[in-house]
Amino acid sequence: MEFLSFFQNDYFLQIATMTCINIVIVLGLNLITGVTGQLSLGHAAFMSLGAYCSALLALKLNMPFWVCVSAGTLFAGIMGALLGIPILRLRGDYLAIATLGFGEIVRVVILNTPIAGRALGLYAIPQYTTFFIALLAVILGIIFMYRFENSRHGLALRSIREDEIAAEMMGVDIAKYKILAFAVGSAFAGLGGSLYAHFLTYINPNDFGFMKSIEQLCMLVLGGMGSITGAAAGAVVLSTVPELLRFASEYRMVTYGVVLIVMMIFRPQGLFGKIRVNV
Amino acid sequence: MIIKQLLNGLTVGSVYALIALGYTMVYGIIKLINFAHGDIYMIGAFLGLIAATVIMKNFVVVLVFAMMGCAILGVLVEKVAYKPLRNSSRISALISAIGASIIISNTVVLINGPQREAYPKLFPNITYNLGGISISLLQVFIIVISIVLMYGLYYIVHNTKMGIAMRAVSQNLNAARLMGINPDKIISFTFALGSSLAAAAGVLVGTYYTAIDPMMGLLFGLKAFVAAVLGGIGSIPGAMFGGIVLGLAEVLGVAFISPSFRDAIAFGILIFILIVKPTGLFGSTAKEKV
Numbered sequence: 177m178e179f180l181s182f183f184q185n186d187y188f189l190q191i192a193t194m195t196c197i198n199i200v201i202v203l204g205l206n207l208i209t210g211v212t213g214q215l216s217l218g219h220a221a222f223m224s225l226g227a228y229c230s231a232l233l234a235l236k237l238n239m240p241f242w243v244c245v246s247a248g249t250l251f252a253g254i255m256g257a258l259l260g261i262p263i264l265r266l267r268g269d270y271l272a273i274a275t276l277g278f279g280e281i282v283r284v285v286i287l288n289t290p291i292a293g294r295a296l297g298l299y300a301i302p303q304y305t306t307f308f309i310a311l312l313a314v315i316l317g318i319i320f321m322y323r324f325e326n327s328r329h330g331l332a333l334r335s336i337r338e339d340e341i342a343a344e345m346m347g348v349d350i351a352k353y354k355i356l357a358f359a360v361g362s363a364f365a366g367l368g369g370s371l372y373a374h375f376l377t378y379i380n381p382n383d384f385g386f387m388k389s390i391e392q393l394c395m396l397v398l399g400g401m402g403s404i405t406g407a408a409a410g411a412v413v414l415s416t417v418p419e420l421l422r423f424a425s426e427y428r429m430v431t432y433g434v435v436l437i438v439m440m441i442f443r444p445q446g447l448f449g450k451i452r453v454n455v
Numbered sequence: 456m457i458i459k460q461l462l463n464g465l466t467v468g469s470v471y472a473l474i475a476l477g478y479t480m481v482y483g484i485i486k487l488i489n490f491a492h493g494d495i496y497m498i499g500a501f502l503g504l505i506a507a508t509v510i511m512k513n514f515v516v517v518l519v520f521a522m523m524g525c526a527i528l529g530v531l532v533e534k535v536a537y538k539p540l541r542n543s544s545r546i547s548a549l550i551s552a553i554g555a556s557i558i559i560s561n562t563v564v565l566i567n568g569p570q571r572e573a574y575p576k577l578f579p580n581i582t583y584n585l586g587g588i589s590i591s592l593l594q595v596f597i598i599v600i601s602i603v604l605m606y607g608l609y610y611i612v613h614n615t616k617m618g619i620a621m622r623a624v625s626q627n628l629n630a631a632r633l634m635g636i637n638p639d640k641i642i643s644f645t646f647a648l649g650s651s652l653a654a655a656a657g658v659l660v661g662t663y664y665t666a667i668d669p670m671m672g673l674l675f676g677l678k679a680f681v682a683a684v685l686g687g688i689g690s691i692p693g694a695m696f697g698g699i700v701l702g703l704a705e706v707l708g709v710a711f712i713s714p715s716f717r718d719a720i721a722f723g724i725l726i727f728i729l730i731v732k733p734t735g736l737f738g739s740t741a742k743e744k745v
Binding site: 209213215217262263265266268269270272273274276277278280281284285287288386390393397426427429430432433434435436437439440441444 | 536550553554564680713715716723725
């Protein structure tokens with residue numbers, strides 16, 4: 177046990193664990209935005225749903241870790257599907273705005289829910305997540321995403337990204353696949369969120385605001401939309417570089433903005449991406 | 456009581472309408488949600504603060520200074536972040552716009568710090584009593600200034616050469632180019648116009664709420680965007696109408712439901728409108744081209 181606690185306090189291991197959690201979340205966003213071409217600006221909301229669901233199960237019902245994480249993942253996935261149903265008809269900018277609105281609504285609702293601790297958030301969440309668990313989630317997540325993207329379903333999702341109308345003509349059930357993309361992508365965010373809650377042991381509704389969604393989008397854009405390598409690489413770069421450059425931490429958000437604009441102008445496919453997403 | 460709430464709603468709503476006009480004009484012309492628009496509104500408020508402390512505490516001076524500064528900033532943002540992407544995919548332009556928004560708000564945080572700043576008093580505290588209903592001079596002024604500015608915009612768009620060119624570009628950019636209109640110039644003009652209205656809104660909000668902060672642009676801007684969507688994006692009367700409706704809905708929601716759900720009300724309206732009538736109340740439907 178001493179061995180483990182030593183590892184849990186280690187600064188680098190903490191960064192590594194957060195990096196793994198971010199990879200899991202960005203993999204989910206990649207499925208929605210990169211593979212299916214549906215720009216989501218509310219990904220952090222699903223992360224918060226997973227985090228709160230998981231943390232509440234652990235705090236109020238003393239559930240074991242695997243139950244909390246599975247429930248958090250499942251809950252975020254179901255909520256993602258539920259969001260997917262009404263906003264199916266929206267495209268491009270409108271979809272982005274609707275997801276943003278959804279994200280804000282989730283934040284405000286959590287902020288006003290007594291059981292979720294309102295603005296104080298939840299604390300003393302049992303710390304279950306270790307680096308190895310987070311790493312395991314990344315490995316399983318990548319394997320799942322790889323197999324999913326290259327299956328029939330993945331092809332259907334990509335056809336929606338390339339040309340929705342043409343895909344529909346070819347018999348792709350657009351509604352079903354968009355909901356599927358939102359459900360699976362959100363479930364990944366929920367998984368990342370519950371790992372996050374059980375790692376930091378403290379969560380607050382304002383941790384999952386618009387800026388968090390932007391941060392995740394930034395990771396995906398930097399790495400390359402539509403590419404699993406890209407999603408992972410972007411998450412690694414933007415989780416570690418700000419830590420290394422702590423002395424310049426005030427400039428972090430401005431740098432994010434510059435990264436977004438410069439990448440879009442000079443390399444819209446991202447560092448590792450092969451495709452350009454057309455929406 | 457209810458009339459007082461309606462007046463408050465009208466005041467906030469006319470400010471929303473001013474900002475919404477900027478979104479709707481830019482969207483009408485280049486089909487881009489100018490995410491940085493809310494931050495330009497915030498810069499307007501800060502420029503007003505600078506003008507009031509450095510130059511003089513005169514409302515007209517403050518307003519003109521903020522509007523001119525933001526007009527320049529709006530054009531600059533367009534040139535740097537949007538112009539190079541005019542032929543790229545929509546998603547790229549949108550992400551670049553988000554980038555511009557983050558840069559502006561966080562640059563102000565770097566310079567000023569994230570704390571709130573008290574806004575100078577530009578108006579005497581006079582309250583009128585009309586048959587039991589009290590209305591402050593400031594509220595009257597906000598509503599009047601908004602109406603004047605909106606009428607000015609309406610005049611520009613409908614009665615000047617620039618306005619005709621703007622409408623031509625929004626109809627068909629390439630056809631307008633063939634007619635001898637320089638679309639780049641018109642787009643810059645649109646950004647300047649929209650940004651100066653946002654700056655005016657910033658100064659008005661600063662004087663109304665007596666405090667500003669670098670992050671105020673995000674939420675307020677998004678809500679103004681909701682107003683633009685509500686009225687039908689691309690439609691100028693729609694933006695005005697949407698702003699007023701949103702302001703009223705918000706104030707009434709706060710009064711009768713709960714103050715803590717203020718922001719959720721706006722986004723609830725947004726999602727509802729997007730689902731029920733995505734073109735908004737005044738918007739026209741466009742057939743999908745295959």
